[in-house]
Each structure stands twice: as C-alpha cells, then as structure tokens.
Amino acid sequence: MHPLSKTSRDWLLVIIFLAISAVLYLVPTGFESAKDENSVHCAARVIAVDDAEIQVLGMIRAGEQAVELEILDGPFQGETFTANNQLMGQLDRDKLFKPGDKAYVILTVDGDGKVVFVNPQAHYRLGLELFLLGLFAALLLLFGGLTGFKALLSFVFTGLVLWKVLVPLLLKGTDPVWLTLCVVALLSAVIIFLVAGVNRTGLTAFLGALLGVVASCAMGIYFTRHFHVHGAVMPFAETLLYAGYGHLNLTRVFMAGVFLSSCGAVMDLAMDVASAMSEVVAKKPGISRMEAIWSGIRVGRAVVGTMTTTLLLAYSGGFVTLLMAFMAQGIPLDTTFNFIYVAAEVLKTLVGSFGLVTVAPFTALAGGLLMTAGESAATDSAH
Structure with a gap:
C-alpha cells in the first residue's frame, strides 16, 4: 500500500475532527436540568418606553422603566407585553431601552402556558455576534484556503472542548490544574497537527508547546501560593459559590487560568520555531543536530520579544480602568502593584511570559532531536 499524500492526510484529519466536533456539539453537559423549564427565551422589539419612574442622581439612574414589547419569535410571536426594566444604580449592569431597540426577553409561564412575568434582560446581541463570527470565518477561508478551513475547525473545536468538557468537569469538582493541563495538551495536539500536519514539524511544535505550558503550570502553582492570591479575584467567583458550588477550589481554578490564558501564544511561538527549523533542515539536509x-x-x-509584549498588552486591556482609578486617586505605584487584583494580573503576565521564554529552547531542542534524526528526517519535515 502506498502511504497517504500530505493532502490526503490533511483531509482525513479534517473529516475526523469534523466528526468529533459534531459529537461534542450533541453531547449534553449534564447541567441542562438546571435550566428553568417554565421560561421562554426570545427576541422582542421595543415599541414604546416610559421613563417617568426613573430617578437620575448624577451619573446614576435608579427606579423602573416601563417597556412595551412585541415578541419576534417563539410560541408567543406577534404578541405584545408590557414589562418593567428595573434599574439598580449599577452602571455595569443597568440598561436603558428606547423605541426601535431589539431586546433579549425571558418570559415566565405558568402551568397553563400563560405568561405571568416578562423580563427584558438585555439588548439583543446574538445576531451581531453570529454576523461577526460569519465574517471572521469567511475572511479566514478566503485568505487561508484549506489551511484557513483547518484553522477555523480548530477554533470551533477549541470552543466546544472548553464549553462541553472543561467547564462542566470544573463544575463537577475535577481538579482544575490537572484537568486544564490535559485539555491544553489535547487542544495543542489538535490545533498544531491540523495546521502543520502529522509530521516531524508538527510533533516538534507540539512537544515544545507542551513543555512550555508545563513550565508555566509549575510556575503558576508556586507563585500563586506565594503571592497569596485566591480565586475570589476572578469575575463572578463569589456568585458561583453562592449558587451552590461552595465545594469548588477557586484558587486552583485561578492557577489553571494562569497557564490556560497563555497557551495560545505558547503554541504560536512553538509553531513559528518548528516551521523555521523545518525550512532550515529542508534547505540544508546535512545540518548537524x-x-x-x-x-x-x-x-x-x-x-519572543514581541510575543511577551503581546501578553502584556492583552492582559493590560482587561484592567486598564483599575489602573486609571488608582492613578486618579494619587495612589503610589508600590501600593498599586501590591493590590491583589493588580498582583493577580502581574502574576498572569509574568508566568505566561516565562512559558514563552522557555518554549523556544524546548522547541529547538525537540526539533534538533527529531528533524535531524534518520535519513528521511529532512524529507519528512519538508512535507
């Protein structure tokens, strides 16, 4: 039998992971029973509003906004309801509707199927999110061809694994660090082998990325303890505990998040180094190890210089308003960086950067061992 060509191997991998992604999409998470069976989620058009009961105190608005809604889909499509939009005086949670807006609405129904409560929860954003996803997919396919399709497949597969595997198992109490390490190893293998193919280049990039993530994991565990950072610094951590998940070790979840958030950059750098080494070996087959x-x-x-700066900018964007608030109040720099929320971001940035610095020599070492070993190494790495 003749070995499969590179194109055939690529399409075989695509078909396999398309099938796996379809299965993941269909597999239940185990938390579907937590959904309220007496509620209907739908989109609605805002017909009219009444702001007479809203009290304005500077930038803060409190009170109720009366909203008249026309349901656009679901079993109550075409019906009109009046609802109250409660304003709590919290800028990050409150929303104001105006006529013509599209709202995401939750209808509570009784045993007879009649609507007993209407909650205009938020502005409707799902349509725009799907539009952006479609635009991203189209541009990726147009620019990348088959490689773009494989990158898109890896993107979808990653999202499904995070939602269908990682999050449910975390909620069920699986150790966050070991679970996340296994998930990252799986995702690294899928993403790298889909893009690079199953060859020495792909194996080199995978080993380099995995060793870099393991290094970040070890650093994250050690320094999280010594920074005295706990999981409550993460958004909605307390909400999760009060929702009946007090058994969760949120500090371990934070440790897992430290290296999970940097693994994408680690894979990127490992792939860059492995691809460059593949070209070098292909152009100079007799190169020594x-x-x-x-x-x-x-x-x-x-x-690595630009990649570490990329991590710094990515993390800084998430807490720039916190830094602005500290500076506006004249809080000294040493106090700022000693604050637990800032320290947590510093920890993520530096540990992630540590993983990036180590992944380059790890990948180079793996490439030297794999790509220069055996008579067919150069040919295999080139294909």
Whole structure:
C-alpha cells in the first residue's frame, strides 16, 4: 500500500475532527436540568418606553422603566407585553431601552402556558455576534484556503472542548490544574497537527508547546501560593459559590487560568520555531543536530520579544480602568502593584511570559532531536 499524500492526510484529519466536533456539539453537559423549564427565551422589539419612574442622581439612574414589547419569535410571536426594566444604580449592569431597540426577553409561564412575568434582560446581541463570527470565518477561508478551513475547525473545536468538557468537569469538582493541563495538551495536539500536519514539524511544535505550558503550570502553582492570591479575584467567583458550588477550589481554578490564558501564544511561538527549523533542515539536509538547535534558538530569540509584549498588552486591556482609578486617586505605584487584583494580573503576565521564554529552547531542542534524526528526517519535515 502506498502511504497517504500530505493532502490526503490533511483531509482525513479534517473529516475526523469534523466528526468529533459534531459529537461534542450533541453531547449534553449534564447541567441542562438546571435550566428553568417554565421560561421562554426570545427576541422582542421595543415599541414604546416610559421613563417617568426613573430617578437620575448624577451619573446614576435608579427606579423602573416601563417597556412595551412585541415578541419576534417563539410560541408567543406577534404578541405584545408590557414589562418593567428595573434599574439598580449599577452602571455595569443597568440598561436603558428606547423605541426601535431589539431586546433579549425571558418570559415566565405558568402551568397553563400563560405568561405571568416578562423580563427584558438585555439588548439583543446574538445576531451581531453570529454576523461577526460569519465574517471572521469567511475572511479566514478566503485568505487561508484549506489551511484557513483547518484553522477555523480548530477554533470551533477549541470552543466546544472548553464549553462541553472543561467547564462542566470544573463544575463537577475535577481538579482544575490537572484537568486544564490535559485539555491544553489535547487542544495543542489538535490545533498544531491540523495546521502543520502529522509530521516531524508538527510533533516538534507540539512537544515544545507542551513543555512550555508545563513550565508555566509549575510556575503558576508556586507563585500563586506565594503571592497569596485566591480565586475570589476572578469575575463572578463569589456568585458561583453562592449558587451552590461552595465545594469548588477557586484558587486552583485561578492557577489553571494562569497557564490556560497563555497557551495560545505558547503554541504560536512553538509553531513559528518548528516551521523555521523545518525550512532550515529542508534547505540544508546535512545540518548537524547542534546547528539545527541553535538555528531554532536564534529564531526564538527574534520572536519572543514581541510575543511577551503581546501578553502584556492583552492582559493590560482587561484592567486598564483599575489602573486609571488608582492613578486618579494619587495612589503610589508600590501600593498599586501590591493590590491583589493588580498582583493577580502581574502574576498572569509574568508566568505566561516565562512559558514563552522557555518554549523556544524546548522547541529547538525537540526539533534538533527529531528533524535531524534518520535519513528521511529532512524529507519528512519538508512535507
């Protein structure tokens, strides 16, 4: 039998992971029973509003906004209801509707199927989210062709694994660090082998990324303890505890999040180094193992500088208003960085950057061992 060509292997992988993604989509999470069976979720058009009961205190609004809604889908499509939009004086949660807006509405029904309560929960955003997703997919396919399709498939597969595997198992009490490490290893293998193919280049990138993530994991566990950072710094952590999940170890969840959030950049750098080493070995088949390793390290040096800055900018965007608030109040820099929320972000940034710095030599070492071993190494790495 003739071995499969590279294109055939690529399509075989695509078909396999399409099937796995379909199965993941259909598999229940086990938390469907927590859904309120007496509620109907739908979209509605805001016909009219009445702001007479709203009290304005500076930037804060409190009171009730009366909203007249026309249901746009579901079993009550076409019907009109009047609801109260409760304003709590919290800028991050309150919303104001105006005529013509589209609202996401939850209808509570009784045993006879009659609507007993109407909750205009938020502005309707699902349509725009789907539009952006479709635009992203179209551009990726147009620009990348088959490689773009594989990247899109890895994107979908990653989302499904996070929602269908990681989150449910975390809620069920599985150890967050070990679970996340296994999930990251799985995702790294799928993403890298889908994009690079099942060859020495892909294996090199996978080993380098995995070793970099393991290094980040170890650093995250050690420094989370010594920073005295606990899981309550994460958004909605207390809400989760009060919702009946007091058994969860949120500090371990935070540790897992430290290296989970940086694994994408780690995979990116590992793929860059592995691809460059593959080209070097293909152009110079007789290259020695040490020459190949040093080539990989030199490529890593060129990339790692911008990648660590990328992590800093990505994390800074999430807490820039916190830094602004501290500066506006004249709080000294040492006090700012000693504050637990800032310290948590510093921990994520530096531990993630540590993983990036280590992944380059790890990948170079793996590439030197794999790509220069055996007579067919150069040919295999090129294909």
